[in-house]
Amino acid sequence: MVERVMYDNAVSYVHNVLGAVLREGDVAVDATIGNGWDTALMADLVGAGGIVYGFDIQPVALEVTRSRISGCLATVDLHLQGHEHMARAVDGMHHGHVRAITFNLGYLPGGDKDVTTIAETTEGGLQQAMEILAPDGVITIVCYRHAEGMRELETVRRVLSGLDQNRYTCIEVDFINQKGTPPIVFVVTSKPPEPTSVRIG
Numbered sequence: 001m002v003e004r005v006m007y008d009n010a011v012s013y014v015h016n017v018l019g020a021v022l023r024e025g026d027v028a029v030d031a032t033i034g035n036g037w038d039t040a041l042m043a044d045l046v047g048a049g050g051i052v053y054g055f056d057i058q059p060v061a062l063e064v065t066r067s068r069i070s071g072c073l074a075t076v077d078l079h080l081q082g083h084e085h086m087a088r089a090v091d092g093m094h095h096g097h098v099r100a101i102t103f104n105l106g107y108l109p110g111g112d113k114d115v116t117t118i119a120e121t122t123e124g125g126l127q128q129a130m131e132i133l134a135p136d137g138v139i140t141i142v143c144y145r146h147a148e149g150m151r152e153l154e155t156v157r158r159v160l161s162g163l164d165q166n167r168y169t170c171i172e173v174d175f176i177n178q179k180g181t182p183p184i185v186f187v188v189t190s191k192p193p194e195p196t197s198v199r200i201g
C-alpha cells in the first residue's frame, strides 16, 4: 500500500520535505533553532555519520535545543549567531555539500515576542544558504504574517522569484482553507547542472 503523506500545516509540510531529502550521513542546517524541534528531526534523519549546524541569536534557544538533542547520534554544532553569518560558521569542507537548510522565521514560541527574525538579516541568511547548498539541495522557509513577518514574506518572495529557473525550482505553499493567517512555506530545490555534451570528431 502507498504510504499516505499528510500536509496538515506549514511545519508538517516542511518535515515531510526534510524527510524526503535527508539521508544518513548528510550535512544539514537549522537556520533558526528556537525550541529545537527542527534540529532534532534533522539530527534523527542524518544519523550517526551526519552533522547538523544550528543558529539562533538567543542563548535560551541553544539551551533548550541542547537538552532536546541529548540522545541524538548525529553531530550537532550549535552557534549563538545570526544565520546571516552561517557561511563563516559552517566548515569550508561542507560548503556545496549541505543537503537541506531550514528557516522557521518569527519569534521563539513561549519566548520574547520582541526578538524576531527581520527582513534584512533573513535576506542575508538566504544568500549565505545559497552559497553553501549542495547542487541537489533544498531550502525550506516558513514565514508568518505578523507585521514584521509580512515584510519578511515579501522579501523572501522577491529573492526567490528572482532566482534562475534553470538552477532552482521555487514554490510557495499556502493553506488556503485554514482560519486566520496561517504561515506560508517556501521551498527552493537546487537543480544539479546538466552534464555538458562533448562533441567528438
Ligand SMILES: C[S@@+](CC[C@H](N)C(=O)[O-])C[C@H]1O[C@@H](n2cnc3c(N)ncnc32)[C@H](O)[C@@H]1O
Pocket: 031, 032, 033, 034, 035, 036, 037, 038, 039, 055, 056, 057, 058, 061, 081, 082, 083, 084, 104, 105, 106, 107, 108, 109, 115, 116, 117, 118, 121, 122
Ligand atoms: C519560530 S522560532 C524557530 C522555531 C524552531 N525552528 C523550532 O523547531 O522550535 C524563530 C527563532 O529565530 C530566532 N532568530 C531571530 N533572529 C535570528 C537570526 N538572525 N538568526 C538565527 N535565528 C534567529 C529567534 O530567536 C527564534 O528562536
